[in-house]
Amino acid sequence: MSAGKPYLSLWDRALQLLDPDTQRGLNPSKTNRRDVLSAVLNDVEGARDLALRKRWKFTKSNGDVVIIRDVMEKIVGWVQRFKETGDAAVQYDPAHAALPWAAFRFLLQTTVSEVQVFSAVAGDLEEVARNLTRYRIFERLHLRGPQSELQAEIERAFIHLYAEILRQLSYAVKFFSERTITRVLKSPFRTVKEDRKKELQAREHDVNQLATLADTDILRNLNATFERISVQSTKALSEDKFNEIVAWLSVAPYHSHHQFVAESRLAGVGQWLLNHDDYLQWLTSSSPSLCYLHGIPGSGKSTLCSVVVDSMLAQSGSNPSATPLGYFYCANPEFEKARRSYDDVLRTILFQLSINPSSKTTVKQFLCSEYERQVARSPASKLDIMKLRTKDCVRLILELAEQDPIIIIIMEDDRHTLIKAFGDIVSQADNVAKVFVTSRTSNRAAMIPTSAFQIQISPELARPDMKIFVKNQIDTAVKAKLLLGGQISLETREALENALLEGAGEMFLWVKLHVKQICHETIEDDVVSALRKSLPESIDQLYQKSIDSIFETGYKAREVAMKALSWVLYMREPLTPQALLATVESGGDFSVVLDPHCNVVRFSHQSVQDFLKDHERFAPSSAHTLLTSICLEACSRGPASEKDPSIPSDDFYVYAAMYWPVHCKMAQDLSTARPSVGDSSLTQTMKSFMFDEDWVTTLSFESWIETLRLIVSSLQQCHEMVPALSAISNSDDAFLFTLSTFGLEDALCITLSHVDSINVNQKTQHGYTPVYLASAFGHLGTVAILASYGAELNVECGKFGSPLHTACFNGHFRVVVKLLELGANIACGSAFQTALQAAFRGGQEDVAMHLVECCSVITTEEEYEEALQGAALVGFVRVVQLLQSPKFKLLRQDTNDTTKKRLMKAVEGGQLGVIRKFLSQSTGKQGLIPPDAIAVATLHNHKSLVKFFLDQGLNVEVEGTFGTPLRTAALLDYRPLVCLLLEHGANVNSCGSFGDALQAASIKGHNGIVRLLIQEGANVYQRTGFYGSALQAAAYHGQLETAEILLNQDENIHHSSLCDDVFHAAAASGHDQIIALMLRKGYVYQSWHFAQPLCSMAPPPQYVCLWTAQSGGRGRYKDLKACSRPSQYCDRHQSQKPLVDFSVILGRKHAESEESHSISQQLTDEVYPKAYPLQAAAFAGHAKTVSFLLRHKNISKISDRDIKDAIGSAAEAGRLSVLEHIIEAAEAQESIEDYISEIIQKEHAARQPHVVAFALKQAPQGLSTTTWPWLR
Template sequence: MSTPDRESYTVGWICAVQTEYVAAQCFLDERHGKPESVHTNDNNHYTLGRIAGHNVVIAILPSGEYGISSATAVIKDMLHTFPNIRIGLMVGIGGGATTPKHDIRLGDIVVGAPRDGNGGVLQYDFGKMNQTLDQNEGQNQDQGQSFQCTGFLNQPPPILRTALAGLASRHEIDGHELDKAISDVLDRKPKLRKKYRRPDPSCDRLYKSEVIHSSKDEGCLATCGDDQSKLVSRPERSEEEEEGNNPAIHYGLIASANQLMKNAIIRDRLAKENNILCFEMEAAGLMNQFPCLVIRGICDYSDSHKNKEWQGYAAMAAAAYAKDLLCEVVPAKVAAERKITEVPGVLSSIERNVNEMRTNVQDTSDDVKSIARKMKSEKIDRWLSAPDPSTNYHKGLERRHEGSGTWFLKSKQFDEWRTSQKSSLLWLHGIPGCGKTILSSTIIERLESDPACQPLLYFYFDFTDTGKQTLENMLRVLISQLHHKLRDPSVQLESLYSSCADGRQQPTCRSLCETLSRMVEQAKEVWIILDALDECRTRGGSSTEGLLPWMSGILNSKQNIHLLTTSRLENDIKSEIENFTRIGSTEANHTAWPPDHIIPIQSSLISDDINAYIRMRVRQEESGLKRWRSHPEIQSEIEACLIGKANGMFRWAACQLDALKNCLEYRSLQKTLQSLPATLDETYARILRGIPQEHKQSAMRILQFLTYSARPLAIEEAIDAIAVDTEGDEYFNPKYRMPDRDEILCYCSSLVVAVSVEKDWRIGGGTYTELQLAHFSVKEYLTSDRLDNDINRHFQEIVAKGSIATVCLAYLLHLDHDVSTDELRNAYPLAQYCAQYWTDFATFAETKDDRLRIFIRKFFRGSHENPYRNCYSLYRPDDDGRDSFIHPYRSQPAPPLYYASLGGLLDPVKDLLDHGADVNAQAQNGTHCNALQAASAKGHEKITKLLLDHGADVNAQTKVASYYGSALRAASTEGHEGITKLLLDHGADVNAQTKGRGYDSALQAASAEGHAGITELLLNHGADVNARTPDEFELYSGALQAASNHGRERIIELLLNHGADVNAQGGFHGSALQAASVKGYERIVELLLNHGADVNAKGGYNGNALQAASVKGCERIIELLLNHGADVNAKCGFHGSALQAASVKGYERIVELLLNHGAGVNAQGGYYGNALQAASFSDHERIVELLLSHGADINAVGGLYDSALHAASRNGHSGVVNLLVSRGAYDPDNSDDSSESDADAKRRVSPAAEERSNSQSKRQRLEFTE
């Protein structure tokens, strides 16, 4: 038939994909020829024809393109070529959102109709995405996302709304014949029947939201099954419902976005909050410029269970409805409508919108990537749990006076250290109280402002905070700081996180050292400030355990590190620094030590600072010396006296200034100045002697707590501590609390300070006031033998700890209230502290303190009373309190014998046993199964023997998994060799398979934890060196695999010498060789290979050793494995191949290495199908380029995302998308082969990868939601 001129077409019909385009053409009453001409810049493909008297233009989006911006571009070109179009239809397929309110099934139709004041289409990615974090492990991370949808778009034009209302009325009265219309089309065109007919209703499966489809290459029936427990229960539609109403038609809100909705959890949330019926990807690009109606046939449920089985029928259903709708519209009425092109500014608006949308798409893509990076970074931060050194930094700045530290910042040594082209060291040492920490903060502030000295890392060792006293925590802080300061994400840190079971395990100190070293190598140059080395508890040992050897290692490595440290002049620090700087100076032109890299902070250097500090304090209004402001000669006298005697000690000067505040007239001032103590010791002795008798008990108690506690006290805790009466009948009464909390400093002025501290952001943030000893020298003095006799007795460790324990127990015994733990914490601030620490103090003192024993006995014998229950609901000592906040209230805690044994309280254990305690009682709410296991885990050998002598079952295990499973495994895990021998001598089953978490036997536990003596002891007692884990989902299978994964070289040799099978298979890691390779232990890999390890053995999550090493990024191990004959193209494991593993992780050099060794660039298999898709998914553009240059098939099909282009586009990686498109990538979903379904497509995932994916919910190894 001849084609009418272009001016004759009044209806525009838009299709997104080929299936929709085919369906639309089938419902034309007559088909016209091609348009004689089109606009110069029109890139659309058109089919022209007639429906119900309307001349209709049907257009399709370009192959491989979809989304809002593409739809808008199609409209723009259509209106240039067909300027007389008056109305539009967007007809095709979409994803349904079934809710209790809307029973939407596959094959149904959703029409975008105005509801609740909105226009029928909601653009949900135009809203704001508020990112929150669900910190509970195992939760789908998308549950932490909340969308605020603000983009309600224009409603359809009145002419279409009127037709819609009329059609809906007719359908309600008489039903419809859409299904018959589809059948008639298929009878006329039988070739379409296979793809476009209605599938069997049994194929309509709605999976529960938490069920994730784990394989893209198989249908849901094969992959997810039809287990009713996975499916949403829905009654079948009755024949009455079906008659004249098949498919069902729903009217309401359609949600449109630029990305495919594949997340059931977000789908449900949006559907519930906004009453959404359907999700699609194009309509929002039309509604504000193109007056149209959106019609969607439902082909899936907008979740991960995408399938093409229903797409053909859904497209037919939507097209059939669209034709029915046009039959309701009188052509003359359409002709009377205004041309869309006549709407003022519409074409320019569409043009502008196309450009804006493309910009918005890029911005949204960037935002999504930024949010994803931030979420991952925050997750790693929570896992690292690094203490916050900024509190020390700010405290130092607050105590600094103007000009402090200038002598050092202007020094030649500092300048040379800062600007050296090679590694450099400065060590500043000085006497107690000379201002080292203040100087550190001054240096950090100076370097922070210098762009040339970045990245800057810093850490303060702190005697008041146990979290800031070890090498391990220092490493955590430096790694966290460097991670946030690097321009690119730290692949090394992410690799460490992955190797620790995605954060479900903690890294070793050794692995932290190695990770920091590699991160420093990535940064190329770093500046590190470490304050107060003398306050570190782990100074000696190996380079992965001790601070000083670690310093030696990094300074004599090939990395460029500028390290500045401060400390007292301690012998071990002096000796070690002199030694390793001597070694460094012999290294060939690497380490540059200035001749004066060791700088004593002498009084002559800091005299100006101290003088300025004294003058500032004397003349400061709020210093307490303002009474002398009208007597400048007296102020000068004070200054001269203090300056003359300070001798380089800020701390000494501060204490004298505090004492002078009490001088109310000149005579007492003169007398005090004439009798100033010469040293800090004399100063502290005078302060203690000056405490009034009525304040002495409270002062001693505060000082005892602060001297021997593991942490400072919150000021509210300290107030309650001094209000406790351990001598009377009423141990505590809130009315005896101090009315003015700030006056607590009056008890021991100058020895104690109140500090404002920021709460950990992980528990809500905010600030609180903390009571601390004023200086490390205060604690040193109080624990020395230099105190006066009457003071000394209070601070003998056994006396002080006994006193603290008694106060804690007296306070706990007062808590005879049946209330929640939150109420207890709020009403009794000291309760949490007492519950957590009382046994630590009591264990030390219980044998020498009779009164303490009375309190302990009273506490344990009241195990059925509130104080006992409240204590162990506030804090569970068997899991370090982790569960106390998750399960805060338990009706009945574990029995007293369990907690007494756990805490190492020998006399109470004897007392409880003598009074009939059941030695084998199960600790139902305990982490360990009984008292014997608790004592064995904590290393209490005397209690262990006592329990065994009273008949404790040495092989008892719980019915459910406890932390260790058995007493023998507990002792073996924790390294208690004496207890291990004791248990074995009492008949412990050396080969018992335990139900505890982590390890499955005593030998496996000892081997993994590095306890060589215990490992040998167990072997000598008959431990099966080749015992294997029966459960394939366990982390390790056998002791050798566990030892290899933890880097225990000596133990590996021991196990091999005792006949360990080097090729034993099983467990998550598959083999010992794979377990060592994934952690990067090169020497162990070599050791195993030399003992005959099969380099190509397959099994485990990573498939083989080569893939494991590629996941870790261990280039030298990869070379070692390849040199030993590793098959570079082996197909196995989650990633399918080593090349795919390296590609998804972003290791460019390893990808190149594998390719150079013959890795098949187009090898198929694994979770991502091929290496190109893996690299595209992870946004590694340079690797994509590298793979393409080696012949990667840019349109290869398979894997999670079908193709590399899909992987990049669906994750918002626009750079990779542009690269792929420029090289010829296209969308396989829009290919010409319309007859092939997913089930027919020749796509393969390795069986191992498929099996691993299907079992991911049990393993909890991966989070598939990106």
């Protein structure tokens, strides 16, 4: 390049190729800014945030729903990548490519204000950004250093490509410059003539053809370079609180399951999947989508799932803002219920999506709020908290997905409920939700998820992995000298490899099993001969050969193998290797492996379990009989050690003690040809364990009863065996409760017939009778046996009140029918008024239907109305239909008032179907819907109902018990409802009886909602409600992060009149961290300032009312220390103190608690003058805050007069710790004397000798009545 010739970038040279009209088309977008990329990035990030807030999406012509926020996230990634390459490419002009980016910015700014127009062009803008970045990287790769002939050709290709890009950008800029944007609903890029599109494609093809193969590999990976990020608010928890949430969710050891699969994976396996076109499209598309990978058993689905999981984990790393990722490996072992249960699987996935990968105990705010709400609803707080069900988990995952993109990876087989749940997540998500499912190929339509991306594992796709696997299996066998003693010729090896590759197809498990079979051959010729024969076609054939070889061994070895396989097949709790060894007295088997991460023994593959369960030698009835015998033998011997029992334990006795009754019951129920009572060998074994020849309980049984208490204390409360084991009494007749609890009918019959003087109506220490326990656990035969021996059915006992009520609550239909036949009273019990109410509370519609249809549970109009409202509350549509049938015509009173009450019950329960039915049967339905229905539905978090009522035209501002619907949703951290209400016109600054929504969210520290409300225009300075403002509420309740968010809305903190009241509130409530925050931000307290009234109609600062009302000196303290400055008083208060405790809000559902009512009454009777921050903190007893203020008294403008006022307030309230801190902070002897004098004078008048004694003890030596003459 000559010295005087200006440098022209490729884009400049491309512009010169355009005709004048096309060049002029770009004029509206031109800019003089040299930092155009920074401007573009700012605009794109703003558009991304707007799309997130508005939840913009659009539907493509093929039906795919595209999340605009995700498209913008990609554009952000492309712009950032372009900037990074620019920083490195110093040989380029810093303004390189400014022209196309300026046009890009023009199009973005022109379209972003109209969602329909923006939706039409967003995808095209993302493509433009991707191409600009893509070819920028091409330039760096191919156009640096001395230019070769090939590089010159590439440069010319680039110039022509850029010219075509500018042509299309010019057309788009001109399109939007000349048309009325509100009428443009189609992207200009899609109206470009077909020949121009082909021209652009041709230019791209030219550039790509000139690229090297290595470069194309780099570019292919560019599609996955951007990372979706999380914007959810998080909350750091204490370790105890975090563990409580983990226990509540019953989180399975998902990472250990992943490690077990991933560690057996060979290097390089599964890369074909990561590069598969459908997989890449699924991963990078901006639409919620599900990718379905399926194949036959043994085709490596678990391994491929682990490949996807590891690739996602590697991408997110420890980035706290990474896309939330959840994964799970489902399985069917009897002993791993958490891997089979839909609820447990989804709870574990929800947990993973909610945690911060970079911080052990940091959890997303929405899950913390849900936990607090569930604890509040629980009758026994944390001891009886309800577990989340599948529908709850789907709701919460969708709530998370409203803000964050999510990725879920699941390895499952034939679980329709899970398939449906993931389908709901994908179809209903308001953000990018990616679900990756691996499963067995199925011919049943219900088992196949609806998916645009389906990948079937075929022999062709699996071929690269199969080569690696076959080679590894042969290498391993040779190295271990299992194959021909480690000596195999090259020809035989090649023949073996080829035979395995040809026969395996996509079945990796087939290869593994067949290599094991070939290893039995000891001569090379036999190996070759075996290869020439037809190889087994199925895995089951190989399993059968293995079973046959077991049965051909000696008796002892066969028994060991049978026991080992039976245990792993049917055990109810994971057994450690040591515990399993104790049951079989020998080693394992070909199909059993050790999982070192979970320290348990399991089958090597799911197909092993499937095969054995269908094998006649492992029939469930005979297997459970065998396991019961082994357990009873262990229980007869007693514990192997004196250590406290725990699960899992190396001492098999612990397992045997927990589960012998379970195995016994299953053997009894599964037996098709049951012997007569007393003849069963199993019953005799049980009898020998429990009784001696004289029917006296054995020492082994008594030891078992004592050990049970230790075992139960070591189990988590959520463990499935806790209810049954804890119900067993340690009385002399403990055997009766054991047999009744587990429904061991044969043993119960023989025991009752031989043991004299058994009281079948005795109760355990928990108040359970034998028939109550049998009813609670659903043992029909046991109930009948006990009743025949005189068991009382109508006796009040147990948690649910009576045998009938517990059977109704737990849904044991046949037991309910039997109890009613035997004369059980439907009203017996104190927990529920009737059996029907128990069925309602337990959610048992079949039981409720039977009670209504076949029993005389409804005889009066009052009972009819209670039944109808109860059915409406829980959503029993069939029961509602039955009650409204002609059968109950005489009891029906269908007035508007009764219909409204029924509707309100249905609203509380979220029963949209019931509500629709009521309204369809009534004329003038608008008048029947309670005006506060939206508020009530919001309180109970029923989003579908809120939407329904909004569509019915109900007023979104009508208050409920806790204010407006928006305030209620903000208080309870229902973000989806906050968004929905705002979308339907809820006034973000609406003030009701309890203030506005921002103040409610600030009270509880719901920072995500605080930010959302501010973005939607909430007035941070609005004076309203009990606390006066959102900032004062946050300060009083110590919500540090919330306070910082609110303070950041005003850069000039010193001149904010609101901040003096906030400073006062923080001091009065003892939150010195809030005071420190304000001081760090430059706040200077004005000593002449008095805290202003919270609002024109409110009382004095309500936090003052709180600390005076709640302190020990509430009855005595009528005024605070007067000072020389004029006092200000407020009008009597009219605003109510809001409830903030979830347990009161969601449990009692009252507008005011007794405490808040008493405070409100006191505020009506008394008027308090103002106080200063130090004085307020001293009176409330916040010693730490007083010390903090005194340490910073110069900044806080605290005078000696203020300190004396604080001493007076603390002395009158009896706050000795505060007085001690003030005296310790005194800087001079004279100050101490003055302070002590102030204390004594105050308390001398109040006659509080303990405070006077404290003051005298602090007095310096030498002080006398001369110093304080009034002491004489």
